[in-house]
Amino acid sequence: MYRINPPGVYAHESAMTEPRLRARVERVAAALAPPRVPVVFTDEQLPELIWEGRWTEGLKPMGTLPEVRDPVLVFSTFRFDGKEAERGAWFDQLGTGIGGHLRNALVGGGAFHWFPAGLKEDPYRKEKVCRACWRLHFQVGCLHRCAYCGYGGVLVTMVNVEEYIEHLDRLIERHPWQLTYLLEDDADVLCLEPELGCLGPIIEYFGTLKDRYLIIHTKSANVEWMLPLKHNGNTILVWSLSGPEQSRTLEPKTGTLEERVEAARLCQEAGYTVRYKFKPILPITGWREDGARAVATALTRTRPDVISLCTFMWMECAEMVRRVGRDRFDPHFLAAAEAAADTIGGLRTAPFPEDARAEMYEHYLTEIRRWNETVPVSLSTESPSMWRRFEDRLGMNAANYVCGCGPQSTPWLRQLPCSAWQGVERNDQGLRGTW
Ligand code: SF4
Known part of the structure; x- marks a missing residue:
């Protein structure tokens, strides 16, 4: 993987419970330069982390920033529990300044997006x-720092790929x-x-x-x-x-x-x-x-x-x-x-x-x-x-x-x-x- 030094490394509790998921988090965290131990968080703790860690500072087109850093790195899971909209509504009323696909990922949603182009x-x-x-x-955010792009600042990656594939299989069949x-x-x-x-x-x-x-x-x-x-x-x-x-x-x-x-x-x-x-x-x-x-x-x-x-x-x-x-x-x-x-x-x-x-x-x-x-x-x-x-x-x-x-x-x-x-x-x- 790329050699990166994120300003903060976080893992939602759901990414740390199963050994297979936790191993993914730990492998990436150990390969950071320098290696890191992620801060584990719950949904309730998320807004405070966003404010304290100033996550939104890097969420701007990268060519407009005086200095571009590696993004904050967040490990999480798709929860597939049908409560993404409820968590999303809760998140929106907090006024963190985070919306769109990044917001969806932070509340454990957004796996499969219907793109109705031409309809x-x-x-x-x-x-x-x-x-x-x-x-x-599967992820939101990027390490590449393209000047014209706004996908720096925060990178959320999901880790429950086996469960993701089960749901994807149903979508493909339909x-x-x-x-x-x-x-x-x-x-x-x-x-x-x-x-x-x-x-x-x-x-x-x-x-x-x-x-x-x-x-x-x-x-x-x-x-x-x-x-x-x-x-x-x-x-x-x-x-x-x-x-x-x-x-x-x-x-x-x-x-x-x-x-x-x-x-x-x-x-x-x-x-x-x-x-x-x-x-x-x-x-x-x-x-x-x-x-x-x-x-x-x-x-x-x-x-x-x-x-x-x-x-x-x-x-x-x-x-x-x-x-x-x-x-x-x-x-x-x-x-x-x-x-x-x-x-x-x-x-x-x-x-x-x-x-x-x-x-x-x-x-x-x-x-x-x-x-x-x-x-x-x-x-x-x-x-x-x-x-x-x-x-x-x-x-x-x-x-x-x-x-x-x-x-x-x-x-x-x-x-x-x-x-x-x-x-x-x-x-x-x-x-x-x-x-
Ligand atoms: S590679 Fe794509 S997503 Fe990544 S910074 Fe460049 S334009 Fe943005």
């Missing part, structure tokens, strides 16, 4: 194209239309392994299934421990890649470009399916050369089954500048984002206007085709109009594209056989851990 209940379905599915969670399951978009789950000992059992569980796949999304190079696992070809690893300059300056604790690609090569050799997302494509000074290097490094050393492209999105221009720093940008793209702020600010695809995003995609597509003429390339969380603009060139459209973490994007598929929303139905009545 009627998705308020953003006209702004971005993505796929409805269940998403898996959703025959969902073929792949993404773990995780709130954390990078490779960082505490193999000491944590939770990801291996999840990979090997998927290895026992027929035509169901685990997708792990990462920027880490910590893979050697997973090479001998019995994955049975049912785990797909997706690396987000960026050029060497972006990774060095803005993603300081991730694997470098070279390290991520070497990790992908090792996994490919060990029989895992390997994919890439060039994400987020940030038009920093020299981004064309940076991107070309990333593409060449990846495609001369490995054979991904699919590639997705995604420019920097999800926020207003001023907020992006606050996180990344004005001086880092290619002036042409910064000017385009600033000029568009009044018209596209607030859209999911902001801050860059469509023409600027298309220019970035054009560049990456050209570079990809230089090295690989056939790998499917799709757009990630792009607008319907961007899809119309690129569909002929990509040979796929908004309804049938394959991508890095789509629920029907099984290994080496070149196009979905039907619309991504055909047959999609939520069916979790009576199951535990869903939200």
Whole structure:
């Protein structure tokens, strides 16, 4: 696992009762630098610890902090007792300033999240194209310190993986239309392994299934421990890649470009399916050369089954500048984002206007085709109009594209056989851990 020195190390009492769970906590705590003994806490003690330990200080976009430290480390369990909402309501009235997925994890919930992208209940379905599915969670928080990201500050990891897998098994059985399951978009789950000992059992569980796949999304190079696992070809690893300059300056604790690609090569050799997302494509000074290097490094050393492209999105221009720093940008793209702020600010695809995003995609597509003429390339969380603009060139459209973490994007598929929303139905009545 990574060498880290968290400002505080805590374990919920539920993580310390069973010897198997406790051993996971103790292995990680012993591998910290220096080794630590976790503070064991109950639900009632949690708010005091949050206030005393100033947990919320690091819960800001990391590029906006004067100093970024390793996150507070919290071990806990999913409780699967049907009382997550009750505990959540109790937690909310305390006013700790912690919400969202981190709050869910701190009250022992949030294992399986229904993500309704593109369905009627998705308020953003006209702004971005993505796929409805269940998403898996096991951790919240990250060690990588990406400047544009807010997942530093606190890292909660669950430790009761055997119980988690039992509930996951029921969820999978109820959703025959969902073929792949993404773990995780709130954390990078490779960082505490193999000491944590939770990801291996999840990979090997998927290895026992027929035509169901685990997708792990990462920027880490910590893979050697997973090479001998019995994955049975049912785990797909997706690396987000960026050029060497972006990774060095803005993603300081991730694997470098070279390290991520070497990790992908090792996994490919060990029989895992390997994919890439060039994400987020940030038009920093020299981004064309940076991107070309990333593409060449990846495609001369490995054979991904699919590639997705995604420019920097999800926020207003001023907020992006606050996180990344004005001086880092290619002036042409910064000017385009600033000029568009009044018209596209607030859209999911902001801050860059469509023409600027298309220019970035054009560049990456050209570079990809230089090295690989056939790998499917799709757009990630792009607008319907961007899809119309690129569909002929990509040979796929908004309804049938394959991508890095789509629920029907099984290994080496070149196009979905039907619309991504055909047959999609939520069916979790009576199951535990869903939200
Ligand atoms: S790797 Fe992902 S989750 Fe981790 S800090 Fe970077 S952007 Fe955030």
